[in-house]
Amino acid sequence: MIGFYNYTVILTYMSLVSSVIGIFLAFGLCGGVSHPEYAIVCLMVSGLCDMFDGKVARTKKNRSEQEKKFGIQIDSLCDAVCFGVLPAVIGYSVGMDSWCDVPVLVLFPLCAVIRLAYFNVAEEDRQKKTAENRKVYEGLPVTSVALILPLIYSFHKDIGHEHFPLVYGGALFLIAIAFITRFKVKKPGIKTMFSFIGIGVLELIWLMYKTKTK
Numbered sequence: 001m002i003g004f005y006n007y008t009v010i011l012t013y014m015s016l017v018s019s020v021i022g023i024f025l026a027f028g029l030c031g032g033v034s035h036p037e038y039a040i041v042c043l044m045v046s047g048l049c050d051m052f053d054g055k056v057a058r059t060k061k062n063r064s065e066q067e068k069k070f071g072i073q074i075d076s077l078c079d080a081v082c083f084g085v086l087p088a089v090i091g092y093s094v095g096m097d098s099w100c101d102v103p104v105l106v107l108f109p110l111c112a113v114i115r116l117a118y119f120n121v122a123e124e125d126r127q128k129k130t131a132e133n134r135k136v137y138e139g140l141p142v143t144s145v146a147l148i149l150p151l152i153y154s155f156h157k158d159i160g161h162e163h164f165p166l167v168y169g170g171a172l173f174l175i176a177i178a179f180i181t182r183f184k185v186k187k188p189g190i191k192t193m194f195s196f197i198g199i200g201v202l203e204l205i206w207l208m209y210k211t212k213t214k
Helices: 010-027 036-057 065-093 099-129 142-153 164-179 190-212
Strands: 136-138 184-186
Touching: 010 036, 010 065, 036 065, 036 142, 036 190, 065 099, 065 142, 065 164, 099 136, 099 142, 099 164, 142 164, 142 190
Parallel strands: none
Antiparallel strands: 136 184
8 A cells, every 4th residue: 555554653643533533523524513622622632643743753763764754744744634724624613604704714724734834845954964853843833723722712601602703713813823934932842742731631621621511
């Protein structure tokens, strides 16, 4: 078969599967009822998988150049769906369904794809010059939405159904601009990554609590 199917890419594939399920849930294709809250959980799962896929891949010391290049490409392609398309679909499912919302819903995945493509080019050039791991990112990493948007969504009942689409849309617009803005972000170390996991767990608990108290 075309492609690679070893353990180095399994988390990347799982991330994509989670987000595709999230898209189905947000659109109401599973049971006919839209469930943006479950789609948000799928977004968080995708973020968790993406957090460790690179580290898992690097444990295989005898990766061929083709495997390395495939890993970079498949990671960005999956990220485009997970952290570019899914957040926009969630936006539509929470009420961003008017004509004036369309520019933001289009801009967000576009900026995500532009940033991911730029990252691929820059990473390929960087790896030709050094074998060191990347220390900084340029622009806001697209995976950051797996922490930012669940936090925002957890307050959707407090904000109210009428106003939440405006808040969510504003967040999408600002995040999209941050994707393509030239600034440096330090790559998180293992301690910071576990801190992110802790924040994600707290967000999930808070989200479940707010869902149950509707």
